[in-house]
Amino acid sequence: MATWFLGKIRFTKEIDAGKFQTVTEAYLLDAVSFTDAEARLYDLLGDNAxxxxxISIVPMKVQEVFHVEGPEVKWYKVKIMITTFDEKIKKEKKNAASFLVNADSIHQAHDRVEEALGRVEDYEITDVALTPILEVVPYTGERTDTVAEIAKDLLDSMQHLSKKGVEVEVSINEPFPEEKKRTWNAEPEKEKPLKTGKDYSPRSKHQNYPKVDSVNYD
Incomplete structure (x- = not known):
């Protein structure tokens, strides 16, 4: 399943001789992390801007992106309410879902989502809104699903940003279990003599070690 991030960039462009304008643009990217999303933005736009x-990268909850071949470049977010019947409690339940579709108008976006969903679900379209998204960038290859592959992708993205001159800071605030810690060291730790007296505090068998939780960058 795709994980979507809404990335916004800002730059200055010349509109007339000697006149400049600050422009903000938004792009929707399928990425495995915030850092991966930023790296994909640089790959996509580096030569053009x-x-x-x-200026910001935030997760965007979208169940599906419907791209219809054609000249339409506007992207609309369509919200629906799905009604299901819960057999356990014998009551109807309503669940919200959001979709993104390219269209020329609100009416066309409404019709395209209806056509895509068909009548497989009992649903109601509750909102159709134009978004500032200029382009949707899905993954073209096979997605990485394992932790090792995601970690490798993250490191590759960080190296890419570093080459671009972007500073990357990693914040560490959660523990790793003991078995993870051992993989970090080529040589085993030397045993330390036990302390005695009132100040003695035995080491826990599963002492906390740091784990990468998030990536922050300016």
């Missing part, structure tokens, strides 16, 4: 800076 060399002086841009990323």
């Amino acid at each position: 060399p002086d841009f800076r990323v």
Whole structure:
């Protein structure tokens, strides 16, 4: 399943001789992490807008993106309410879902989502809104699903950003279990003599070690 991030960039462009304008653009990217999303933005736009800076990257909850071949470049977010019947409690339940579709108008976006969903679900379209998204960038290859592959992708993205001159800071605030810690060291730790007296506090068998939780960058 795709994980979508809404990335916004800002840059200055010349509109007339001697006149400049600050422009903000939004892109929706399928990425495995915040850092991966930023790296994909630089890959996508680096040559076209060399002086841009990323001002925000936030997750965007979208169940599905419907791309219809054609000249339509506007992207609409369509919200629906799905009604299901819970056999256990014998009551109807309503669940919200959001979709993104390219269209020329609100009416066309409404019709395209209806056509895509068909009548397989009992649903009602509750809202159709134009988004600022200029382009949707899905993954073209096979997605990485394992932790090792995601970690490798994250490291590759960080190296890519570093080459671009973007500073990457990793915040560490959660523990790793003991078995994870041992993989970090080529040589085993030397045993330390036990302390005695009132100040003695035995070491826990599963002492906390740091784990990468999130990536922050300016």
